[in-house]
Amino acid sequence: MEYLSTDKILVIDLGAALVEEEEMDEALVEQKIGGIGITKYLYEKYMDDDPIVIGTGLLSGTTYPASASAQITAKSPVTGKVCHCPVIYKLGVEIKYCGFDYIVVKGRSDTPVYLWIHDGVADISDASDVWGKNVWESTDAIRKFVGDDLLQTMMIGPAGEKGSDYAQVCYNHWSSPDRFGFGKLFGARNLKGFAFRGMGMLEIAEPEEFVEQSLELLKTVKENSFLENKGLAPVLDALGEEGAKEWMDPVTHRHSADYFTPYATNTAFFLDEDPGLLKESKKEEPGVLISDIHALIAFKKLGLSASDTGQALKACAKYGIDPFAVATLGKKTGLEEITGSFDAITGTIPIPGKGLFSPWCPAGPVFNDFNLSGDDEISAWWERRQAVAMIFGIQPVFALMCPELTEESMLAFANIGTGLELTQKILDAVIDDICG
Amino acid sequence: MGIQINALKCTNCMACEMVCSYHRDDGFAFLSACIVAYRAKEKKDYFGVLLKEEDVLVVARPDGTEINKLGEEADPDREADASAKPMLLREGCDLCEDMDDYGPMCVAFCPVDAITLD
Numbered sequence: 001m002e003y004l005s006t007d008k009i010l011v012i013d014l015g016a017a018l019v020e021e022e023e024m025d026e027a028l029v030e031q032k033i034g035g036i037g038i039t040k041y042l043y044e045k046y047m048d049d050d051p052i053v054i055g056t057g058l059l060s061g062t063t064y065p066a067s068a069s070a071q072i073t074a075k076s077p078v079t080g081k082v083c084h085c086p087v088i089y090k091l092g093v094e095i096k097y098c099g100f101d102y103i104v105v106k107g108r109s110d111t112p113v114y115l116w117i118h119d120g121v122a123d124i125s126d127a128s129d130v131w132g133k134n135v136w137e138s139t140d141a142i143r144k145f146v147g148d149d150l151l152q153t154m155m156i157g158p159a160g161e162k163g164s165d166y167a168q169v170c171y172n173h174w175s176s177p178d179r180f181g182f183g184k185l186f187g188a189r190n191l192k193g194f195a196f197r198g199m200g201m202l203e204i205a206e207p208e209e210f211v212e213q214s215l216e217l218l219k220t221v222k223e224n225s226f227l228e229n230k231g232l233a234p235v236l237d238a239l240g241e242e243g244a245k246e247w248m249d250p251v252t253h254r255h256s257a258d259y260f261t262p263y264a265t266n267t268a269f270f271l272d273e274d275p276g277l278l279k280e281s282k283k284e285e286p287g288v289l290i291s292d293i294h295a296l297i298a299f300k301k302l303g304l305s306a307s308d309t310g311q312a313l314k315a316c317a318k319y320g321i322d323p324f325a326v327a328t329l330g331k332k333t334g335l336e337e338i339t340g341s342f343d344a345i346t347g348t349i350p351i352p353g354k355g356l357f358s359p360w361c362p363a364g365p366v367f368n369d370f371n372l373s374g375d376d377e378i379s380a381w382w383e384r385r386q387a388v389a390m391i392f393g394i395q396p397v398f399a400l401m402c403p404e405l406t407e408e409s410m411l412a413f414a415n416i417g418t419g420l421e422l423t424q425k426i427l428d429a430v431i432d433d434i435c436g
Numbered sequence: 437m438g439i440q441i442n443a444l445k446c447t448n449c450m451a452c453e454m455v456c457s458y459h460r461d462d463g464f465a466f467l468s469a470c471i472v473a474y475r476a477k478e479k480k481d482y483f484g485v486l487l488k489e490e491d492v493l494v495v496a497r498p499d500g501t502e503i504n505k506l507g508e509e510a511d512p513d514r515e516a517d518a519s520a521k522p523m524l525l526r527e528g529c530d531l532c533e534d535m536d537d538y539g540p541m542c543v544a545f546c547p548v549d550a551i552t553l554d
Binding site: 061150172200203212214218278 | 444448449450454455458461462463465466467475476477479480481482483498538544545547548
């Protein structure tokens with residue numbers, strides 16, 4: 001695969017401590033396009049080993065607006081289904097440039113390990129120094145060991161090591177869209193996590209046309225009035241959560257975006273620091289970065305202040321447990337009770353549709369109505385929209401906001417970028433294969 | 437004429453970094469960009485933009501913009517910035533002089549108009 005690709009698939013056998021590479025076959029892209037089209041294919045190819053598969057979308061890390069996402073595909077220990085979890089922040093793009101389009105992890109290591117993947121090299125590294133540490137300590141320790149603060153991680157904390165059903169694979173220091181207990185899968189394999197760093201380059205079949213069309217699309221996207229806003233409070237408000245801004249304002253610091261995403265879908269709370277501080281805080285851990293819309297709403301509905309919610313989210317991120325599960329299944333209303341409840345979280349959280357995609361994403365359109373009406377139409381649209389976003393690598397919340405990011409445009413850019421002739425018929429078949 | 441950066445409007449999305457590197461390499465990468473999203477202080481939510489011009493390094497932080505002449509000693513009161521070092525090895529901003537249809541790519545592609553041409 002010559003364009004928009006590193007041309008390599010990485011297969012890691014933890015049990016045998018073996019790392020192998022496969023060529024990325026162009027015919028596979030012509031058949032499955034990319035993202036979860038291919039991670040699902042790879043899951044099925046190695047099904048006997050019940051693998052964890054990580055992949056990027058065909059447009060991830062390009063100039064296509066919001067091309068931020070990668071994906072984890074694995075069988076959820078919570079639902080028993082093969083599910084797809086978005087990879088957000090700057091992590092998806094780091095994976096795209098680390099030298100491998102897809103990573104298959106099979107087997108179980110005898111001792112704790114983490115996978116250090118950088119510039120086309122993959123190492124199975126000893127994790128005995130970080131096993132037992134929380135997510136923040138682990139990320140900091142590996143960054144310090146490698147000597148690179150920009151290294152991006154997927155890590156589990158104590159929840160994953162102890163085998164909690166709602167153990168979450170966290171990204172850098174922060175909670176993730178993992179509602180599937182993928183952290184438990186990592187822990188069961190003695191896999192503390194991944195560290196990624198990528199300095200690679202992707203070739204483009206028609207670079208000038210790709211970039212020119214990207215700018216035209218971005219200009220159209222920027223005409224949306226919702227882009228006058230930033231952060232999670234307007235999203236909560238759009239979802240009908242009244243008083244969100246007033247609730248969040250006392251601790252809101254700044255808002256940030258995932259890679260090349262026009263809307264800032266992350267909000268930082270400052271908890272032990274003046275939220276209005278513009279200078280660099282002298283405190284090492286002044287707050288928490290939040291992307292989990294439903295966890296915020298769930299803690300708010302329990303009657304917590306935004307400050308206590310931030311403290312609870314920070315504690316969840318360190319422990320590596322799904323904060324939404326903690327809020328909705330634990331139902332504790334005091335901060336100490338919440339942080340003391342992590343090991344006792346059990347039960348079921350609702351997963352919409354066929355249960356393939358993370359309910360971390362709002363279950364319908366945000367800011368724009370996409371001309372949808374009725375619960376059935378919205379539900380079917382949501383499932384298809386999630387599938388499309390994760391085939392091409394589009395930030396999945398922004399995909400719910402922005403009608404200009406159409407299937408037609410994603411296909412057109414994929415063809416300009418790769419020189420292939422991917423069609424709507426192929427995309428429909430890939431979506432059918434994913435969604436059943 | 438020069439690039440102006442409003443670090444308070446910036447959302448740290450790295451679009452500037454990607455398109456600047458594209459301008460140098462004709463491929464998608466981050467290696468050659470003379471403008472980068474500063475994101476090394478992640479836990480402190482402290483981010484901004486670094487821009488290497490011909491003779492100076494512009495450091496646009498939320499608390500203000502600092503212009504450091506290349507080769508001069510950095511402010512001893514500030515912690516050394518790991519992101520700045522590789523920047524010094526890169527080519528300085530040429531305002532994308534060969535990109536007639538765009539002007540500076542970082543200005544054209546900034547999704548939140550945090551980068552402008554003065």
